[in-house]
Amino acid sequence: MDKFNIQKLLDLEKWQHIQDSLSQVTRLALITVDYKGVPVTRHSGCSTFCDTVRKDPVLAAHCRKCDSRGGLEAVRTGSPYIYLCHYGIVDVAVPITVDDNYIGAVMAGQVLLAEEDGPPHLERILSPSPLQEELVPVRSSLPVLPYGEIQSIAKMLFQLSNYIVEEAIVKNQLLHPETSLGSAQGQSRKNYRRWKEDMAAAHTSALLQEDPDALKALVHPLLKPAIKEIHTHRDRNIPLTDLAALCKVSPGYFSRLFSKELGESYSDYISNLKIKWATKLLLETDLSVTEISEALGFGECGYFIKKFKKSEGVTPLVYRKYFRNA
Secondary structure: OHOOHHHHHHHHHHHHHHHHHHHHHHOOEEEEEEOOOOOOOOOOOOOOHHHHHHOOHHHHHHHHHHHHHHHHHHHHOOOOOOEOOOOOOOOEEEEEEEOOOEEEEEEEEEEEOOOOOOOOOOEEEEOOOOOOOHHHHHHOOOOEEEHHHHHHHHHHHHHHHHHHHHHHHHHHHHOOOOOOHHHHHHHHHHHHHHHHHHHHHHHHHHHOOOHHHHHHHHHOOOHHHHHHHHOOOOOOOHHHHHHHHHOOOHHHHHHHHHHHHHHHOHHHHHHHHHHHHHHHHHHHOOOOOHHOOOOOOOHHHHHHHHHOOOOOOOOOOHHHHOOOOO
16 A cells, blocks of 8 residues: 555655764765665665675675564564674664654664673674775764663654655645544644654764763763763763762762762752853754753753843843854
């Protein structure tokens, strides 16, 4: 049925442009396939390493097996499936469904995990392939991302792709008034709100990337897990007790060590850091004040505006207006 034909539901030319932009922002290679696994778009951001490997008939067959297995697992779970290919590279299968019917997927990845990152259960779909000597430096040039960021991108791609398909269905229903729109439109609005939140979080994550080596050099080794957690989950307000537990020390000792090493209390550090992130987002993105507030975990927008004005002397909109093109 046409209802489940992704090529007839999507304007593939427009989707290709969106896919290209997403690849640039996330640094993941992307391609969209139908329910048979046949590509319906061109590859966006395909790495030199994977492009070289896929030109070898034998190695390309391994790649297709990995893609197929990843897609099947995504269909089975109904959610993005993150796994390792036969070369130990991170890939993601993001299913697209309509009324619980699988119609295709966004295949993403071609990145490496940050050193000593990633859960131990991350599945390697096939046995490791021997890496030819000439491919070693090419593989090492792949983008390196923390596992938490890959998870956030996978979630965003899942919400975005399914939202766009659902909007296409609603549009089709609008052209056929005899079809009931209530549930479809209600679901569409819910997905739109989730998508907006996830897009803001993904944009924030891409723009505010910190040099992990530089961060590690700034603090006592015992605090490194806490600093990493803070920078990975910018949209959360992590209790000091949680970070102390992560670092395996008492809250009192954590608080004293944090203040000594960073020169300010934990609460002041978080407040100042989030305002710093907010100024960068105001100057370098078109995200609304509300979206920035949500992406940085301020909760109520009014609270964010109050904190920002107290720190910078002006509201976020005034700051953007006068400093953006300064």
